[in-house]
Structure formats: structure tokens, C-alpha cells
Amino acid sequence: MELYSNIIGEGKPFLILHGFLGMGDNWKTLGKRFSENGYEVHLIDQRNHGRSAHTSAFSYELMAEDLKEYCDQHNLKDIVLLGHSMGGKTAMKFACQYPELMGKLIVADIAPKYYAPHHQTILEGLTMLSNAELTSRGEADEKLEEYIKEWGVRQFLLKNLYWKEKGKLALRMNLEALKENINEIGQALTSEETFSGSSLFINGGNSNYIKAEDKSLIKEHFPNSVVLTIKGVGHWLHAEKPDEFYEAVIEFINKS
Incomplete structure (x- = not known):
């Protein structure tokens, strides 16, 4: 499936996946800032969102496949992949299934566990x-x-x-x-899905999406991961404290 994207800047590929009911455009301001550090930023609309194709089929399996097709079309590898909420679930799935295309993984305020429908x-x-x-x-x-x-x-x-x-x-x-397909949104990773690459999980201090007890589960799936908390923000942490979020991501991806 063809995904719509807005590509900003030149350099190492940096793909950003929005959350449920969002679109790539939500990340335009931060995307521009990331591009100024030598990254080619891809703000992607996931299926059934924004300007990407509408289809009755919808699952993380399909969205990870969509992203694989996108990487193949644009000849992208060693990617930095950042996903927020639903986009974070897609990013986790993708990293586990296509580790050969991955550089670093950043997941914003979501864990690999099951979430009951709440929208x-x-x-x-x-x-x-x-x-x-x-x-x-x-x-x-x-x-x-x-x-x-x-x-x-x-x-x-x-x-x-x-x-x-x-x-x-x-x-x-x-x-x-x-x-x-509302029940698909909260689906967990399967127990055998793991990614051993460098991963950063950022959660909002006022959000309950990543709880203290979820950290061991994150480590099981992502053994080379760090969990960082931004204090005083909720689920939309990147919008509430964009500077802090930006600094955390840049510091992580610039580490060798």
C-alpha cells in the first residue's frame, strides 16, 4: 500500500509515525528541527489516516508491512524510527520484524502490552x-x-x-x-517478538500509558532499551514539552 509522506531535509533517514486519529503533519515542527541535524525526515500518514489510502483492513501487522514497502520504495535502511502511541506500536512491530532495516528505535508513551479500547x-x-x-x-x-x-x-x-x-x-x-477495528489499536506484541537494537522509550510523567511494572516487559522485548520520563506532561508529551522531547531524542540518536 502506498503511504503518503512529507519529506523534510537531507541525510540519514528518520521516519516518524503519528498516533491514533493523527497524521504526519502533527509532527511538522519537530520534524523540521530534526532535519536541521542532518536527517532526512519522513512524516508518514499511516493507513486509514491523513492522506494515505483508506481500506477496511487494519492491523499492526499490515501497518508494519506498509512501512516495509515504503522503505523499499524509497531505498531506506539503517533508519531512525520514532513512533508515538499507535505509531509506537507500529514502530515496535516493524523493528521486531525487519531488524535489518533498523538503526535506532524511539517509542513515545506506549508499551508493548495490551490496552483495552478507551477512545x-x-x-x-x-x-x-x-x-x-x-x-x-x-x-x-x-x-x-x-x-x-x-x-x-x-x-x-x-x-x-x-x-x-x-x-x-x-x-x-x-x-x-x-x-x-478498534480492538486492533490496543494489541500487544507477541511474546516471541524482540528487537536487540538500541531503543529509547520516552514516557510522560503524568501519563499512565507506561507504568513502573511495564518496564520489565519492555526489557523482555527490547533488551537494549532505556526508559526516560519527561516530568509534568501527559500522553501528548512531544506537544506539551517539545524542547525537552527534542533534546532527549537528539541525545539518544547522536550517541554512537
């Missing part, structure tokens, strides 16, 4: 938006506020809005397929 309210709000006759982003924000109180989360979700035609807003993601 129901967000999906209800987006379903309401997709059925509404929207004429402005302000109107969409007002309607979405009935479901999601956090302004920052709404702004993140509303980035998916685009003008489908004059006077008509629509959502870029394949909402039906994502709702249909």
Missing part, C-alpha cells in the same frame, strides 16, 4: 462531526466540545478537517474502518 467518546464525537453539515471549523469545535472538554485534544482532532468541496468540511481519516 469511545472521541469516536462518538467524530462520528457526530462526520454526519453533520459543517461550514466552519469554529462550528465543528463547538459541536465537538459536547463530547471532548479538553481544548488541546479537540484541536489535535480538528486538524483532520479539510474542505472536501466549497462550503463542505469533511474528516481525512477512515472513521468507519477505525471504529470497526
